[in-house]
Amino acid sequence: AQSVTQLDSQVPVFEEAPVELRCNYSSSVSVYLFWYVQYPNQGLQLLLKYLSGSTLVKGINGFEAEFNKSQTSFHLRKPSVHISDTAEYFCAVSEWDYKLSFGAGTTVTVRA
Amino acid sequence: NAGVTQTPKFQVLKTGQSMTLQCAQDMNHNSMYWYRQDPGMGLRLIYYSASEGTTDKGEVPNGYNVSRLNKREFSLRLESAAPSQTSVYFCASSPGSRTEAFFGQGTRLTVV
Numbered sequence: 001a002q003s004v005t006q007l008d009s010q011v012p013v014f015e016e017a018p019v020e021l022r023c024n025y026s027s028s029v030s031v032y033l034f035w036y037v038q039y040p041n042q043g044l045q046l047l048l049k050y051l052s053g054s055t056l057v058k059g060i061n062g063f064e065a066e067f068n069k070s071q072t073s074f075h076l077r078k079p080s081v082h083i084s085d086t087a088e089y090f091c092a093v094s095e096w097d098y099k100l101s102f103g104a105g106t107t108v109t110v111r112a
Numbered sequence: 113n114a115g116v117t118q119t120p121k122f123q124v125l126k127t128g129q130s131m132t133l134q135c136a137q138d139m140n141h142n143s144m145y146w147y148r149q150d151p152g153m154g155l156r157l158i159y160y161s162a163s164e165g166t167t168d169k170g171e172v173p174n175g176y177n178v179s180r181l182n183k184r185e186f187s188l189r190l191e192s193a194a195p196s197q198t199s200v201y202f203c204a205s206s207p208g209s210r211t212e213a214f215f216g217q218g219t220r221l222t223v224v
Contacts, residue, residue, distance in 0.1 A: 009152070032210045043116075043202060043215040044155075051210065090154060098143050098162040098209045099170065102154040 003027075004093050006103035013081055014111055021076040021106045023091030033074040034092040034100070035065055044090065050074065061085070086110045114138055116216035118203050124222045125193040133188040133219050135203030143206045144186035145170075145213060146178060148199040155202065161186055162209070193223045 007022040025031060032051050036044040048059025055067040065076045074091060091103040119134045137144065142163045147155040147170075157170030159178040167178050175197060177189045186205075190197060200220050204213040 004154075006154075034212055036215075043217045044204075045215075046212045049212050094210055096209065098160055098206075099157055100145070100204075100206075100213050101157070102147075104152055104154040 004091050004101055004103035006089075006091055006106050008106050009104065010107045010109070012109045012111065015083055016080050018079050019077065019081050019085075019108060021089050021091075021108070023074045023076065023103060025072050025074065025091075025093045027072070027093065027095055029095055032094045033065075033067060034094070035059065035063070035074070035076050036090045036092060036102075037061075038088045038090065038105075040087070047076070047089070081108070081110050083110050083112065116203055116205055116214055118201075118216035118219050120219060121217065122220050124224060125190075126224055127194060129193050130189065130191050131193065132190075133201055133203070133221075134185070135187065135216060136185045137203075137205040137214070138184065139205060139207075139214065140183070141205035141214070142183070142208050143213075144180065145204040145206075146176075146186070146188045147202045147204065148172065148197075149202060149218070150199050158188065158201075193221075195223045197221065198223045 003026045005024045013019045034049045035047040050057045050067045058064045088105045116137045145160045146158040156172050161167045161180040164183045179187045200218045203216045206213040
């Protein structure tokens with residue numbers, strides 16, 4: 001069974017600074033990886049996904065993530081954040097079955 | 113295009129009461145899911161339905177039942193609510209396995 005670990009529960013960052021959110025997963029088979037964002041009092045919205053192919057994946061709102069199979073990681077990055085990026089971010093993994101497993105989440109707070 | 117619609121958005125129950133959370137999707141997706149979200153724990157899968165006519169337990173099924181009424185609708189029932197079931201519940205759907213899920217706006221349930 002797969003599991004997901006988000007290494008940082010809270011990440012404070014200044015506006016226009018870069019941010020990296022770390023995600024590690026454990027699985028014995030090929031996986032499919034996702035990052036979701038949740039703005040306050042809303043549902044989850046897909047930021048980006050890795051299914052196959054290039055290990056560098058670009059998503060919406062200037063986010064990107066890199067799949068590293070040897071380190072079983074899928075870290076999310078943005079070179080310059082905005083106040084509007086304040087949200088909770090979830091890493092998720094899917095194996096061969098229909099279940100999508102989520103990490104505990106990372107709260108990003110962007111300050112002016 | 114409504115996507116995934118959940119009703120109600122908010123609910124307060126007394127311990128021991130029962131209720132059903134409703135979910136409908138209009139994207140012709142095969143798979144549907146119920147998650148609960150609790151602070152610091154991310155999203156945990158309660159039940160899922162890989163396709164119409166099938167349902168399976170997720171990580172935290174105890175105290176819940178589900179019905180896949182048809183391809184569009186997937187309901188979650190609490191037979192005898194407990195304070196430990198106070199949470200935000202999310203319904204999601206996906207085209208199939210190894211793809212991203214699309215989420216509803218959530219139901220905030222409080223059991224007193």
